Amino acid sequence: MSPSLLIPLLADVAVAEDPATRFIRLLTVFLLAMWVGFEVITKVPQRLHTPLTSGSNAISGITAVGAIVVAGAMATRFGSLLGLLAVVLAMINVVGGFVVTHRMLEMFNPKKK
């Protein structure tokens, strides 16, 4: 693996930010998003709990973003292989989740025939 190929892998890390600062930044985002999640989701009624579960399940497939970046960068052969496998699995999660949620929600609404 030639070094020039490894530089882009680290391109986004190259920003002058020490690891501790980055950790605090992400932790801030994490805690605030958790808070928003709690606030919004406590208002979902019981009858929609199944679509909520499957819908949020689809969103947890967001890890596909990470998989695409890791696989697309092709920094190492083994890393890309893992990344590609992750892309497949995450996309099953994403597409399956959204489609199944849609199917369920369609049933909740009076048929437009």
Added chain:
Amino acid sequence: MSSQAWINLAYLAASMLFIVAFKLMTGPRTAVKGNYLGAAGMAIALIAACCEGPVVERLRAVGSGGLVTVGIAAAIGSAIGAAMALKYPMTGMPQMVALLNGFGGAASALVAGAELWNMTAAAKSDAPAVAQLAATNLAPWTQFAIATALTGLIGAVTFWGSFVAFAKLEELPRFKQAWTNPNRHWINLGLAVVTLLLIWGLCVYPRSVLLYWLLVIVGSVLGCTLTMPIGGADMPVVICLLNSYSGLAAAAAGFVIDNSVLVIAGSLVGASGLILTAIMCKAMNRSLVGVLFGGLGTTTAANADDVYAGKVKSASAEEIAMVLEGASRVVIVPGYGLAVAQAQHAVRELANALEKRGTTVEYAIHPVAGRMPGHMNVLLAEADIPYEKLREMDDINPTFPETDVVIVIGANDVVNPAARTDPKSPIAGMPILDVDKARTVVVVKRSLSPGFAGIPNPLFAADNTLMYFADGKKAILELTAALQKS
């Protein structure tokens, strides 16, 4: 603005769309739109991911081969996902969700594994700048090390836990019985200690790829041993918890690759799963620790023979039809048995027949009825039963004294009055549907066998209860026929 700034802006837009999507999930009419917005957010995030620096640089260096491969992988995944989602019957939703969930968890663990592999490779690079940056990341006790360890662990637990949950819900023969090895707590404790040691090890030696995969293996075993002892009726809690884990795994992966959209979406899902877990536990009056490690104590359960002796009245379809004829208000209580018997359409027929006679028909849904949160709602909605008629427990409980007939189909523990009356019962204090307060209760059940809690139900022996021993679907069809004849 740099291209990275545009990408981050796209991630921000995607995150906002996710939050709005969750917000719209609060109403059945807006939820469809919410789902579309969620999908749109996902599409934006995925496109932005393809424009990330490393991907584009690679594209420039060696052509489009890499991105095309990624595209093919994504297409394969999407096709499998769509096929699964369209093919699976509605009664199998809990399994389906469990399975999808597991794939998400596994993907997160793979992303972290790949990133760790790349980073250790970069640390050996001849280019001083690259090696220097990798070395900073791979220093002991950095965010990178901790997050990588957690992603691997949570991802592995999610995947294998979901797989076991799927196998249990599909009732695969090997997984049907809960695993009740008396040593299981020690096994789990041992695995937990090994897990903590491995996490510690990975934090001290972040370059050790071996430690990471060992952690994934131990997490896999832990995912199995934690899920296998959990029985069918506790499945709603497990599904919620695994859902939460898959979100947390994605959030942790976001820490590994320094990506805020992963952190935001992951923590939203994590929060949603945790809330549902809490709701499910509350609906069973049990603690999360009790569900995960307890199993139900059956020591103080009343003897079945004492409860039922000579007091159980069995009725025929014609007799029940006669009772239903005179009723002005009927409430139907569905349980998991309804899903097993696939009786939702038959129930709809019965309700139609009753409504034609001017009877009011409503449905009482216990929060943990079925195998996943809201399971009964989905099932009845499939049979075109309007959701206004599906009423939640607290809402419908006060109306039972004015209800002429309650028909319980495939539900047991959620209508067991022992929860209210017998403080020694294993389910004491669990909120139940007060169906025993109705004038007549018709229980459709195959036999007097106990429900998940393994305790007899005094409701079956009550003066105002009529038992109808038959398969749920057949029983309802016969009732409907008898009602239409009279």
